[in-house]
Amino acid sequence: MNHVSDHDADHDSVYDGLLGGDDSQWAFGTDFEDPLAGVDTTLPEGVDGAALAAYCLMLGDDALVLSHRLSEWCSNAPDLEEDIALANVALDLLGQARLLLARAAAADPSVVPVLPEGSPVPREDALAFFRDQDAFRNVRLVEGDRGDFAVTTVRLLVASTWRLALMQRLVTSRDAVLAAIAAKAVKELAYHRDHAARWVVTLGRGTEESRRRTEAALATVWPLRWELDRTHEVERTLAADGVAVDPADVAAEVDVLLDQVLAAAGLEVPDVKRTGGLGGRTGRDGVHTEALGKVLAEMQSVARAHPAGRW
């Protein structure tokens, strides 16, 4: 132990003195920052903060978990361009998740896990890294194993088609923060959806093998589609308040778009049974598949080992 403490005393940090104590010279700074710094997060009149926070967690967790699954392709994709494309999509979604989780924390601070006194971990990170599986509100569609490239592509098509249709309606939300996040997301999601759609067409009209895999991917992904269309109580309440979008209102548009893509790809809408929930409860209620536990174990381990933000 003496050896260790002497060593520590001699070399507090190899970077000490390099920059004369000026933190702002670091590539990304050494401080955390609030993505909503200076943004007015006052609740719209008559809106329940707890409900708004729950809604932001639903949309934020969808993006966070899908982002994590997509980022697993980094260095593993079929080619360099696709590697970069999936990482870009993941990064956009991570940014959307960050804003939405920060919005959730501002709407209802009680949803944020409590960290040790003095921890510099910002609230949206506390939500991402310190909640347990049953506190996540994402649909189960986004949490499954990334599978092969066909599974990832079909899942991205379904998730981004739904999310784009939803965000286009959310731009008129009475919550100005949510409306602004949605307006930015629309621009990004338009690129994601069309990218996935082009790939589905390419795979469907490619080789026998790519077609076989895409048909198998449709059979894997489709049983979980219904959860996106089902209206949760939180969505129903907030939609009536003009804050949220009732997913029932986007279902028809999503169906038409997915039919168009599949028709262009020469693929059939799969005839599969939906994956049921647990006593009617699904991902939106915190009931998840085993796959989410594995995502969280990997995503949260470093943050959880250092809740005070020091190592």
Next chain:
Amino acid sequence: MSAVATVRTGYADPRAVAARVTDPEMPMLTLADLGVLRDVEVEGPGRVVVTITPTYSGCPAMATMRDDLVHALTDAGWSDVEVRVRLHPAWSTDWISDEGRQALREHGISPPGAAPHRDGPVPLNLMPTRRALTCPRCASPAVEVVSEFGPTACKASYRCTACLEPFEHVKEI
């Protein structure tokens, strides 16, 4: 002359200082040219508030921009610098200035065309995006898109089929 005005004469013009800060990933562009810098307000002796708008939701350069702004203004004598975020209206590539577009071109990056302005649903496009571009190196219009995604969140990857060089295009949002 009031006391505040007397004190302020010691500071450099904060707008000019903030406007000179460059984008960390495209350093040929200033934050003003990029359209990220929305507002610079003096709120008291030594205190300045800068408002910026994020380009992409997940763009990691935002944190660096914030730090660079604080650093540049602190160096210019402003002791209390606050950087605020403005989410609405969302950033558009239409906000990149003519000088910025020229600087991009001179550095081999193809500047964006007009951003799409949509009233209804975003139309599904199953074909490669069509853009009337010319190669920033040889000016040939014979270019093809390699990927709608590139080395940074804001760029697509292209290649010129005349000079065979790859190049980046700032995509329209």
